[in-house]
Amino acid sequence: MRFTPNLICNRDDIELAKRSDVVQGKMDSQRIVIAVDLDYFFAQCEEVRNPELKKKPLVICVFSGRTEISGAVSTANYVARKLGVRSGMPIANAKKLLSQNKESVFLPVDQDYYQTVSERLMQTIRSFSAIFEQVSVDEAFIDISAVIGNDFEVAAKLGKTVKQEIYRQEKLTCSVGVGPNKLMAKMAADFEKPDGLTIIRPNQVKAFLKPMPVRKLLGIGPKHEQKMEQLGIGTIEDLSKFDTGALSDAFGKNLGPHFKNLAQGLDDDPVRQRPVEQLSRIVTLKEDADSFWFEEDLRPLAADISDRLISLGLKCRAIGIVGITSELKTRSKAKTLTHPINSSVLILRNSAELFRDLFSSLATEHVRLRRAGIRVSVLSSEELGEEESEEQSTLTSFLSS
DNA sequence: AACAAGGGTTTAG
DNA sequence: TCATCTAAACCCTTGTT
Missing domain, CATH: 3.40.1170.60 (MutS, DNA mismatch repair protein, domain I)
Structure with missing residues (x-):
C-alpha cells in the first residue's frame, strides 16, 4: 500500500485554501487534519x-x-x-x-533566531486555515475540513502546497501528514521523515496502524512500552483488541481507555490554540549544592518568568520549585498564593522560601542538588482574575466562623 | 461525590 | 562515562466542601 501521492497545486487551490471565512461547521464526523513538522x-x-x-x-x-x-x-x-x-x-x-x-x-x-523563524513559519501555516494549533516551536496542526470539504485528494494537494510555500519563503523542508484527526496526521508526518508527505485516508487507518509496534503510538514511550510487553502487547493491533478493563488496571482509568482508542485510530481532540498553563525556568548549578546559598542563581530565573508573565498580560496564583538531585531524581515543592502575582521580587521571595523547605528535607537524606528551577501556574488574565469568587469565599468563611 | 492542592512520573520535542 | 530545557498530561494521595 502507498500513502504518498505526487500532485501539484495551482493558484486557485491556494486561494481556496486561504478562505477562512467558511464557518467551522459541526460536521464532526469527517475531519481532515494536517500536521506540519519541520525537519531537524x-x-x-x-x-x-x-x-x-x-x-x-x-x-x-x-x-x-x-x-x-x-x-x-x-x-x-x-x-x-x-x-x-x-x-x-x-x-x-x-x-x-x-x-x-x-x-x-x-x-x-540560538533560541532567539529559531523563535524569529518559527513566528514567520507559523504565520504561513496559519494562512491555510484559521483552525490552527501550534504544538511547539517547529510543529503545528491545521484543521482544513471547513476550507476544503471532505476530499482527501484536494487535501493531499494542499499538503504539498504547504510544503512548497514554506520552502519558498524560508528554504526549510518539513514533513507533512494528512489524516482524519490529529493522531493520524501526526503519525503520517512521522512516517516519512525528512521532507515527507504522507496521506492516510479513513479507509487506510487500520492497515497503517496494524503491524506497527505500540512504541510508535503517540504517547507511548519506553515505560509504557515495557509495561505493554509484560501484558503480551507488541503491536498496535494487539493493543486495539486488548481488554479495556485490564488496560485501565495497568495504566489508569483515563489512560487505559485512551490508549485503546489511539490504537483504533480514534482521536476527537480538536485542533485549537491552547492557553498557556505554566511557565518555568531551570538552571544547572556550577556545583552541586547542599544548602541554600545560590539565591543569586535564582534571581535571573525569577526575572525571566516575571518578564514573560507581564508580556503575556498574566499573573500566577501558584508557584513551585523543582530540584534535580546529584542522582538525577526530581524533587518539587509548590504552594498556592492567596493573591495572584507577577513581580520578580515576589516570585523570588516565594521560591526562595520553598527552596529552604526543600533543603531541610534533603539535608537529612544527605542529598545535594544539581539543578534548580522555578515554575509558576494557575495563570489568570491580569485584569479580570477570579477575584470576585476569592473575595466572596474569604468573606463567607470569616462570617461563618 | 466532586474538587483542589501537592508531589511524583511519563512523554514529547 | 555523562546525563539540557520547557511544557503538558496523567497518576495517586490527602483534605475540604
Whole structure:
C-alpha cells in the first residue's frame, strides 16, 4: 500500500485554501487534519544561515556551563545522525562519535533566531486555515475540513502546497501528514521523515496502524512500552483488541481507555490554540549544592518568568520549585498564593522560601542538588482574575466562623 | 461525590 | 562515562466542601 501521492497545486487551490471565512461547521464526523513538522529544525535553521554546514555533521548543543563540553545534544542534522548522534545525548558522547570527522561542527542553541523563524513559519501555516494549533516551536496542526470539504485528494494537494510555500519563503523542508484527526496526521508526518508527505485516508487507518509496534503510538514511550510487553502487547493491533478493563488496571482509568482508542485510530481532540498553563525556568548549578546559598542563581530565573508573565498580560496564583538531585531524581515543592502575582521580587521571595523547605528535607537524606528551577501556574488574565469568587469565599468563611 | 492542592512520573520535542 | 530545557498530561494521595 502507498500513502504518498505526487500532485501539484495551482493558484486557485491556494486561494481556496486561504478562505477562512467558511464557518467551522459541526460536521464532526469527517475531519481532515494536517500536521506540519519541520525537519531537524534548529540544525536546519543554522544550515540556512550558513549553507557550508549542509555537507558537514552539525550538532546543536545546550551547554550547561559546568565544564567546557558538559551538556546535551538538542538536535543534529542527518549527516550527524547517520553517524549515530541523537537528541538528548551527552555532548561528550557526540564528540566521541564524530572524533574521526574533522569537518564536524558543534553550535550552541540560538533560541532567539529559531523563535524569529518559527513566528514567520507559523504565520504561513496559519494562512491555510484559521483552525490552527501550534504544538511547539517547529510543529503545528491545521484543521482544513471547513476550507476544503471532505476530499482527501484536494487535501493531499494542499499538503504539498504547504510544503512548497514554506520552502519558498524560508528554504526549510518539513514533513507533512494528512489524516482524519490529529493522531493520524501526526503519525503520517512521522512516517516519512525528512521532507515527507504522507496521506492516510479513513479507509487506510487500520492497515497503517496494524503491524506497527505500540512504541510508535503517540504517547507511548519506553515505560509504557515495557509495561505493554509484560501484558503480551507488541503491536498496535494487539493493543486495539486488548481488554479495556485490564488496560485501565495497568495504566489508569483515563489512560487505559485512551490508549485503546489511539490504537483504533480514534482521536476527537480538536485542533485549537491552547492557553498557556505554566511557565518555568531551570538552571544547572556550577556545583552541586547542599544548602541554600545560590539565591543569586535564582534571581535571573525569577526575572525571566516575571518578564514573560507581564508580556503575556498574566499573573500566577501558584508557584513551585523543582530540584534535580546529584542522582538525577526530581524533587518539587509548590504552594498556592492567596493573591495572584507577577513581580520578580515576589516570585523570588516565594521560591526562595520553598527552596529552604526543600533543603531541610534533603539535608537529612544527605542529598545535594544539581539543578534548580522555578515554575509558576494557575495563570489568570491580569485584569479580570477570579477575584470576585476569592473575595466572596474569604468573606463567607470569616462570617461563618 | 466532586474538587483542589501537592508531589511524583511519563512523554514529547 | 555523562546525563539540557520547557511544557503538558496523567497518576495517586490527602483534605475540604
